[in-house]
Amino acid sequence: xxxxxxxxxxxxxxxxxxxxxxxxxxxxxxxxxxxxxxxxxxxxxxxxxxxxxxxxxxxxxxxxxxxxxxxxxxxxxxxxxxxxxxxxxxxxxxxxxxxxxxxxxxxxxxxxxxxxxxxxx
Amino acid sequence: xxxxxxxxxxxxxxxxxxxxxxxxxxxxxxxxxxxxxxxxxxxxxxxxxxxxxxxxxxxxxxxxxxxxxxxxxxxxxxxxxxxxxxxxxxxxxxxxxxxxxxxxxxx
Numbered sequence: 001x002x003x004x005x006x007x008x009x010x011x012x013x014x015x016x017x018x019x020x021x022x023x024x025x026x027x028x029x030x031x032x033x034x035x036x037x038x039x040x041x042x043x044x045x046x047x048x049x050x051x052x053x054x055x056x057x058x059x060x061x062x063x064x065x066x067x068x069x070x071x072x073x074x075x076x077x078x079x080x081x082x083x084x085x086x087x088x089x090x091x092x093x094x095x096x097x098x099x100x101x102x103x104x105x106x107x108x109x110x111x112x113x114x115x116x117x118x119x120x121x
Numbered sequence: 122x123x124x125x126x127x128x129x130x131x132x133x134x135x136x137x138x139x140x141x142x143x144x145x146x147x148x149x150x151x152x153x154x155x156x157x158x159x160x161x162x163x164x165x166x167x168x169x170x171x172x173x174x175x176x177x178x179x180x181x182x183x184x185x186x187x188x189x190x191x192x193x194x195x196x197x198x199x200x201x202x203x204x205x206x207x208x209x210x211x212x213x214x215x216x217x218x219x220x221x222x223x224x225x226x227x228x
Contacts, residue, residue, distance in 0.1 A: 045157075045165065045208055045219040061216050095164055105212050107155040109176065111164035 002026040002110045004096045009115030016086050016119070022079040022096030022112055029077035030054075033099040035108065036070065036081050038092035041116075048094070049081065050104045059104060064090075086119045093117075123147055125209050125220035133226040140196040142223045144209035149189045153213045156185055156194045159222075160205045168207075169194065201227050 008020040020036070035050040049070040050059045058070050069082040079096055093116050097108035124147040134140055144154065152172045157165040167176045169185040172192060182197045196203055204227045209220040 044221050045210075047217050047219070059215060100170075105215060105217060107167060107170050107210065107212055108157075108165070109167050109170075111166070113164055 004112035006096050006112045006115040009117045011118045013121050017084045020081040024077045030074035033104045034079045035097045037095045037097050040092045053102050088119050091119045127220035127223045131224045135228045142194040144192040144220050146190045150211040150213040154192050155210045157208045158205045
């Protein structure tokens with residue numbers, strides 16, 4: 001069974017940093033591209049970032065480019081999102097999502113339950 | 122970026138009725154469109170990919186159609202457990218984008 005378990009969310013002050021993790025199991029992690037998608041509570045979905053199977057290729061939404069860094073450790077089957085210079089508008093539930101294969105621009109076939117990030121003073 | 126507009130915002134129907142949800146793209150997404158279902162407090166679940174391909178385990182009452190810029194998700198006979206928000210998503214161009222969602226309520 002595919003499982004994605006996010007952690008690392010919490011309350012952080014504007015300008016602060018946070019690192020999210022997503023532990024994957026139930027599939028061969030290094031064979032699949034993965035992404036982060038966020039959702040302001042009660043609002044819609046926004047793609048944040050995606051990473052290729054090797055980690056060499058990364059993509060970001062304009063709203064987070066230069067502040068967020070996606071990475072993965074295939075030896076640990078774990079995805080990360082380093083978030084710096086956080087703003088109030090980054091407050092959201094962050095979901096880790098698996099893609100169906102190696103193609104980075106694709107659908108999201110499995111999702112974690114999400115971790116809440118709150119940016120507030 | 123490609124903007125996806127979903128309508129209606131809310132659909133209130135009775136069990137057994139047919140639900141028709143619309144997703145319109147600001148430019149052609151060819152057939153690279155998916156639908157997701159999200160229930161309160163849960164993560165989204167992939168229902169349909171590439172306009173009409175049901176994901177594993179998705180009941181046959183869920184169907185997708187359309188091409189280019191106009192797409193439809195049809196739930197042929199609503200069940201109480203279909204109460205949720207439904208989102209469309211395109212994967213034609215970066216950034217992949219989602220529609221604003223349609224809330225389906227069961228009377």
